[in-house]
Amino acid sequence: QQQVKQSPQSLIVQKGGISIINCAYENTAFDYFPWYQQFPGKGPALLIAIRPDVSEKKEGRFTISFNKSAKQFSLHIMDSQPGDSATYFCAASIGEYGNKLVFGAGTILRVKS
């Protein structure tokens, strides 16, 4: 019940295209859903996050879509660039001290120029 399932495992997108990564969760108590970006040799960095009271959040080229009834959320990267090539992790947490993040397994994104 604590799992977050992420797909696809890897993704290749042409420069300028749209990258879409999906996540699904079981625990309806989760109330915070962040996406992290990780480059080789670096720690994960927060990209964008959403709470279940909204269905969509956009920050620049990055958008989170959230479907509470389906218990799914996704990351859309518009106009994908080679610099976006990285590993992306979705995550979820509960409650006041929501630092106890449950991460998905990650998606390796490669943007071809």
Place this chain on the structure above:
Amino acid sequence: DAGVTQSPTHLIKTRGQQVTLRCSPKSGHDTVSWYQQALGQGPQFIFQYYEEEERQRGNFPDRFSGHQFPNYSSELNVNALLLGDSALYLCASSFTGLIGANVLTFGAGSRLTVL
């Protein structure tokens, strides 16, 4: 402004040994969390320290222990190392305030190899 600093960056140990990893949180942060990231996997929560006490713990055995110091820095100790403990150990800091308690800043990690 320095972010989260971890040391050492790489280390090699043998089975049965003990290891201590260190973390200095981002300036202004008072909470430290530790995660284990196996190769090709997402990070897994080990535990979190706030006000020098363990506040939350994940599904890790007692061989994993930690400490937080008055200056908010933290240590992760792993005893009786197993081959399966080989991983990247990530420290993340945050501020337990009214806003943004969920926002974690991660360090680059300590890569532990157990032979």
